[in-house]
Amino acid sequence: xRSGAAWWFVTPALLVIAVFFFLPVLAALALSLTDFDIYTxxxxxxxxxxxxxxxxxxxxxxxxxxxxxxxxYFVVVGVPxxxxxxxxxxxxxxxxxxxxxxxxxxxxxxxxxxxxVAVAVIWRYLFHPHYGWLNYALGRLxxxxxxxxxxxxxxxxxxxxxxxxxxFGYNMIILLAGLQSIPDQLYEAARIDGASMGRQFRYVTLxxxxxxxxxxxxxxxxxxxxxxxxxxVMTQGGPLQSTVSVLYFMYEEGxxxxxxxxxxxxxxxxxxxxxxxxxxxxxxxxWQSAA
Amino acid sequence: xxxxxxxVLVNALLLGGATMTVWPLLWMVSVSLMSPxxxxxxxxxLLPDRPTVANYRELFAHAGxxxxxxxxxxxxxxxxxxxxxxxxxxxxxxxxxRFAGRDRIFKVLLGxxxxxxxxxxxxxxxxxxxxxxxxxxxxxxxxxxxxxxxxFLVRQYALSVPDDLLEAARxxxxxxLRIFRSVIxxxxxxxxxxxxxxxxxxxxxDFMWPLIVLSxxxxxxxxxRACHASTCKTTS
Numbered sequence: 001x002r003s004g005a006a007w008w009f010v011t012p013a014l015l016v017i018a019v020f021f022f023l024p025v026l027a028a029l030a031l032s033l034t035d036f037d038i039y040t041x042x043x044x045x046x047x048x049x050x051x052x053x054x055x056x057x058x059x060x061x062x063x064x065x066x067x068x069x070x071x072x073y074f075v076v077v078g079v080p081x082x083x084x085x086x087x088x089x090x091x092x093x094x095x096x097x098x099x100x101x102x103x104x105x106x107x108x109x110x111x112x113x114x115x116x117v118a119v120a121v122i123w124r125y126l127f128h129p130h131y132g133w134l135n136y137a138l139g140r141l142x143x144x145x146x147x148x149x150x151x152x153x154x155x156x157x158x159x160x161x162x163x164x165x166x167x168f169g170y171n172m173i174i175l176l177a178g179l180q181s182i183p184d185q186l187y188e189a190a191r192i193d194g195a196s197m198g199r200q201f202r203y204v205t206l207x208x209x210x211x212x213x214x215x216x217x218x219x220x221x222x223x224x225x226x227x228x229x230x231x232x233v234m235t236q237g238g239p240l241q242s243t244v245s246v247l248y249f250m251y252e253e254g255x256x257x258x259x260x261x262x263x264x265x266x267x268x269x270x271x272x273x274x275x276x277x278x279x280x281x282x283x284x285x286x287w288q289s290a291a
Numbered sequence: 292x293x294x295x296x297x298x299v300l301v302n303a304l305l306l307g308g309a310t311m312t313v314w315p316l317l318w319m320v321s322v323s324l325m326s327p328x329x330x331x332x333x334x335x336x337l338l339p340d341r342p343t344v345a346n347y348r349e350l351f352a353h354a355g356x357x358x359x360x361x362x363x364x365x366x367x368x369x370x371x372x373x374x375x376x377x378x379x380x381x382x383x384x385x386x387x388x389r390f391a392g393r394d395r396i397f398k399v400l401l402g403x404x405x406x407x408x409x410x411x412x413x414x415x416x417x418x419x420x421x422x423x424x425x426x427x428x429x430x431x432x433x434x435x436x437x438x439x440x441x442x443f444l445v446r447q448y449a450l451s452v453p454d455d456l457l458e459a460a461r462x463x464x465x466x467x468l469r470i471f472r473s474v475i476x477x478x479x480x481x482x483x484x485x486x487x488x489x490x491x492x493x494x495x496x497d498f499m500w501p502l503i504v505l506s507x508x509x510x511x512x513x514x515x516r517a518c519h520a521s522t523c524k525t526t527s
Contacts, residue, residue, distance in 0.1 A: 005468075008467075010380070013437035016377065017438075023414070024415040028411060028414050031413060093305070095301045098302060122316075123315060126318075136333070222407070226407055228409075228498070233498075254416075275405055
């Protein structure tokens with residue numbers, strides 16, 4: 001076999017990835033140990049190596065902790081909600097009693113293919129305290145109006161509702177494919193043994209779907225930690241910085257204040273955290289299947 | 292529960308869920324046909340009083356929406372064509388061709404999948420600034436020309452291509468490039484289409500990187516950003 005030909009196939013892609021991904025990642029690690037800022041942009045001579053000072057400083061920045069807490073809030077509430085909605089709709093779509101499965105599937109998937117920035121505009125309107133549909137619906141139910149995007153207590157829930165609406169269709173399709181791959185014979189056997197619908201779900205559907213649910217939750221958690229565009233277009237991090245996420249903080253630190261060293265440190269902290277959470281999940285999955 | 296009752300329940304739940312899901316999208320279309328200020332009334336109006344396309348005319352005539360749309364389209368097509376080509380070639384080689392260090396390189400790539408793209412953004416910006424690519428299409432296109440995820444996707448699919456097919460082509464005297472073009476690409480068609488879809492959707496909707504690299508240019512603003520910065524205000 002000519003190994004020379006193979007290199008022609010892989011080199012272009014590997015070169016792009018090496019130069020525009022691996023190199024910057026390593027550079028980010030180096031940069032996070034320097035005080036690279038707007039003065040360094042003007043004159044490289046101003047660059048100093050400061051060791052772990054950027055990281056130490058971050059730990060003493062209240063806004064970083066707030067951004068971290070906000071992001072955690074978004075993940076802890078948003079991910080289970082998002083997967084529950086995806087799972088619920090996938091189960092309904094999988095039912096043999098559905099009249100127009102493809103119509104419902106398309107409608108439920110539609111938000112995934114919309115442009116976030118465009119639909120954010122319409123959602124700002126739905127959330128409007130005076131003219132929005134959401135408060136109109138609350139009013140009809142006899143509930144008090146909520147200043148969704150103007151109240152620090154409600155801004156993050158509003159972002160979560162928006163994000164879940166935008167994203168749940170993606171996981172819904174993956175879970176639906178998983179449900180459809182479970183052989184009918186298993187359900188038949190369970191029925192013959194006298195298992196109720198609930199028991200069939202508990203002892204056939206759930207165990208067979210577990211690997212897919214694990215994969216979906218790992219990917220969704222990693223994705224939700226990277227919250228940025230939603231608060232950027234909906235609230236600009238406000239009110240009272242209640243929707244500043246870690247990446248939003250990084251963006252402002254790096255590209256508004258030009259503290260590029262410190263911004264790189266933020267990116268690395270986020271990466272290490274996502275990495276830790278993912279590793280923990282994989283470990284838990286293995287531990288559970290071993291037990 | 293009886294079967295007919297369950298059927299009604301399932302369909303009613305789906306109808307409710309689907310209506311709630313498409314509601315914002317349908318209302319967006321309806322509002323876009325309203326005259327200025329009409330949407331800011333209570334209760335929120337369902338349909339425009341007198342439908343008008345004035346908002347659209349304004350967008351294309353004065354706000355330059357046509358050019359933004361064209362920018363985004365050209366950008367998306369370029370990124371998709373280039374990155375799908377490079378990823379398919381590399382994914383196929385990782386699955387079916389033998390070269391020194393193949394498995395070790397692939398393991399490194401696989402491991403790097405967990406690194407979020409944002410980690411690379413700050414140095415990437417400095418690098419592209421150095422190359423003079425900030426505020427140009429190039430700044431968006433160049434880093435997106437290949438992706439680990441794309442290579443991985445193609446490789447997993449290409450593993451199922453039988454080796455006999457390649458051997459037969461080699462015996463017939465086809466060179467490697469010819470085999471790739473005439474044998475492999477047709478077989479990989481389904482995954483190529485899937486990857487092209489993922490890539491174009493991702494590029495079209497990408498927000499953070501274009502926001503950074505096209506930071507202060509009016510000329511190269513793509514649609515996502517155009518909408519955010521100015522034109523969407525005409526509808527709100």
